[in-house]
Amino acid sequence: MKIALIAHDRKKDDLIQFVTAYKPILSEHTLYATGTTGQRVIDGTGLEVIRFQSGPLGGDQQIGAMIAQNEMDMVIFFRDPLTAQPHEPDVSALIRLCDVYGVPLATNMGTAEVLLKGLKEGFIDWRLISKDRK
Numbered sequence: 424m425k426i427a428l429i430a431h432d433r434k435k436d437d438l439i440q441f442v443t444a445y446k447p448i449l450s451e452h453t454l455y456a457t458g459t460t461g462q463r464v465i466d467g468t469g470l471e472v473i474r475f476q477s478g479p480l481g482g483d484q485q486i487g488a489m490i491a492q493n494e495m496d497m498v499i500f501f502r503d504p505l506t507a508q509p510h511e512p513d514v515s516a517l518i519r520l521c522d523v524y525g526v527p528l529a530t531n532m533g534t535a536e537v538l539l540k541g542l543k544e545g546f547i548d549w550r551l552i553s554k555d556r557k
């Protein structure tokens with residue numbers, strides 16, 4: 424599966440903690456991330472991550488483009504609901520595209536845990552048969 428990891432600045436420590444805790448599951452999948460988040464995950468966990476631009480510079484849109492091509496299977500996006508983001512339209516667009524394409528999306532740690540446990544149990548395997556794999 425292809426999994427996108429994204430965290431706003433005040434949520435990055437939480438994401439690193441989360442990825443560390445679920446490293447055994449995440450290491451079996453292909454990980455993508457916005458620029459700064461990706462570097463933090465690489466430095467903090469040693470996992471391989473394909474990095475896009477930083478979020479405010481278009482990273483959310485790049486991940487959105489993968490979703491629009493049905494090439495992203497899950498998005499874990501630890502949003503900061505208490506801080507205004509200069510690229511809020513990009514954030515909204517990414518979340519909207521997840522809903523358009525039915526891509527599992529977690530915007531907080533509680534939901535992310537459920538998604539990864541479901542992923543491990545095979546609950547997301549429908550993604551593999553619901554699309555043409557390139």
Ligand SMILES: O=C(CO)COP(=O)(O)O
Pocket residue numbers: 429430431432456457458459460461476477478479482483514
């Ligand atoms: O801003 C972001 C998501 O909207 C995250 O971007 P960075 O990972 O580059 O900080």
